[in-house]
Amino acid sequence: MQNNDPHATDPAQDSAADNSVNADLDALTARLAALESELSSARDTVLRERAEIENQRRRLQRDLDQARRFANEKLLGDLLPVYDGLALGLSNENADAKTLREGLAITLKQLEKVTSSNGLVLVDPLHQPFNPDHHQAISAVDSAEHAPNTVVAVVQKGFVLNDRLLRPALVAVVKDN
Template sequence: MEDTKPNAPNAAPDQDASSAAAAQSGGESSLEELEALTAQLAEAERSVAEMRDTLLRERAEIENQRRRLQREVEQARRFANERVLSDLLPVCDSLEQGLAVQTEDVAPLREGMQLTLKSLLKVVEQNGLKMVDPLHQPFDPEQHQAMNMVETDQHAPDTVVAVLQKGYMLNDRLLRPALVAVAKAPGA
């Protein structure tokens, strides 16, 4: 079907001209919007790159700290006994000197052993070791291990009457229980 309106061909060129003008002015604003969006995209990409770089640096720093801490823990574990062992060296020296003495008299050897034991006990006490010697005290199953029961009327029942082996506490924690003999009433 043909368009028979006389104004129709003239209307189309006017409409094309106005749409072309609108397209041109819209094209300029579209170009400006595109440039603005491109600038925003570039800024966002730069920001993401900075964040990625920061993240990688922080991860590397955390990994370095973890390794450093692991090394320090390993060193602490390896040399934890250094102070105790250096304190024990004079005790070893005393024992070696005592063994080097050639004498028939036992008294000086005994005296040297007593001094060495005193030195050893001083070192272990300075490092948190405390002796548990429960003689004539009530039996405590938390700190003592009963090896046998002894019938006696000289001590109250459940009292330690003999210490077979002393116990030790390390910084208020039981290291080794004392091996003891405990009194019981005769005929019980």
């Protein structure tokens, strides 16, 4: 008997359609598996990179902490002979004032050498024009010998560390007339 239903499909066509759908489904399943594998690999890579970045951050922080802790190591090592000179001078109970003074002068030269080699420059502006960037005027005096705004006395010397003012020189300056 023949099927005259216009909506009925041919079983051969149904089988071909099913095979096509199954092939598409298999292809999509394989593609999904490949993408899931790629996603898993990308997640692993991201996690490893995050861990590496965190490890680098910790190492950098540790190195920075060490650098801060030992930043003065060279300076303090250079100051040890100055310390030894002062200790030796104080331990000599039989030294007279002249000998102590000579020892202090040598120790001061050692100290000046250490500080200058570490970037410290002395500001001693006697008989130079007043510079408000490096000097602090604590008094103004009259003087016929010097031009106005000239430093005529240094109460306390100043210091510059690597081009940055550490302490201004305290000075007396000639008044403007």
